[in-house]
Amino acid sequence: MAECIHGFDEGLCDVCFPRKAPEPVRAVRTAVRAPRATTVRTPTASAAPATLRLAGRRVFHVTHLRTLESIALDGALVGAAVPDVDVSSATTRELRATATAPDGRSVADFVSFFLAQDASRWEELRSGAEGAHWSDAARAAKPTEFVILAVPVDALGDDVVFADGDAGAVATRFAAGVEAGTQALRRLHASDPDFRDAELLAAGPVPLGAVAIVTVANDRVRDEVRAMFASAGLPTPRIAVYPPVFQPA
Template sequence: MSGTECIHGFENGLCDSCFPKAAPVKPVTRASSPSRSKRVPGTPRASSAKVPSLSDQRVYHVTHISNLESILREGQLVAAASIEDSILDISSPLTRELRSAAALSTGEPVDRYVPFSLVPESTSWRELRAGATEPRWSDAARTATPTDFVFLVSTVRALGDDAVLADGDAAASLTRFATDETAITRMLGNLRADELTDDAEVLIHGSFAFDDVQLVGVASDKARERVKALLDGASFKTKVAVYPPWFIQ
């Protein structure tokens, strides 16, 4: 392996296998000290905790590979409220109704935002990969296989100043939202510390330019060739990487 490119085709440290995140440093305790229980989420933590980098946080959007042609033609990902009929919708009618009825603290409905996850192994992706049996998924999602999907990878920095962080499903009644950099950084730090990033969503209003997608993750060489052909046809130079671990249950 040379430079900053890994054996899986990723660049700039995007690969968690070739460029693993540093393990958190655990405090040294005396042998006689009583064991400490895990901190309850939401309770105050020591002020000396390191503030996580917000702008470099990776974000992931999963879509069916058949949707790429439409996305590339438009040059952007668009919110559910603006999706064309030609898009293969993996959300059930119930999910679409809930996300159109739920509103952020900004007053805008959730379905007017493009969603991203904070981790590739998100709760929603685990459900999709396992067969999408939950009510929130469509029949199209249930008939798809994990290798039919692609990951569109970017960063919070690329999302811009209008990004909103939700600490859970954005349509759930108890979900909290952070809309400014200070609040987002604090919430992100809490989610990381409490290992609660699987359900969180990062939302961008309206649309997200495909130019800001840094990498497309696919399951196989066959999918890579298909995606590269679509990108070349649309004059996008976005890198495509085969990374099977994201697609294996």
């Protein structure tokens, strides 16, 4: 199976998986008929594609280069760790600390991943980090100073929690485990087929050896990431240089 060098799931990258031009539609004359009565159905999980599931997907963790250096020294992503460059505001930190997963654990104790590489929060961050969600450090950082770590869901185990929106928001609903998370993902598909607000929370620690691809903005950052992994004595994962995903939306 072909694999995208930019970290996207199969079929989502127009570069690695170019879309075929649509076939020309021929005009067909038909007799005019009276319109049929239609029944409006409420979308359910069954309306989602049969292949839509958490298992086999990749999820994405965005972090600053300086924070990645500390992560490399630890050898893993750790929940509740204090990042070297904290892009979240104090309010955001408090909301996530008080929000709880179905088993009562704090959301802040998990390692958070986005379901989409172009997640809404990442779009906000790379476009100036305006709003109460972000810190002064986030607003001062350049998009090219961040990297995106792509991790297969299968490498996270079953101790995961799916959030159908911002995990710190009051209205967000949670589902524990891969199977329940898949059902919640399929229900979310009806209103948000791109899953740009959804998160997957992993109990962690998540070893850096589980990282499939690191996406970076340019060659300089690629070389820095390689040096970080080498200094920490870790195998270097695949590194994809893909500037478009770091450009302001």
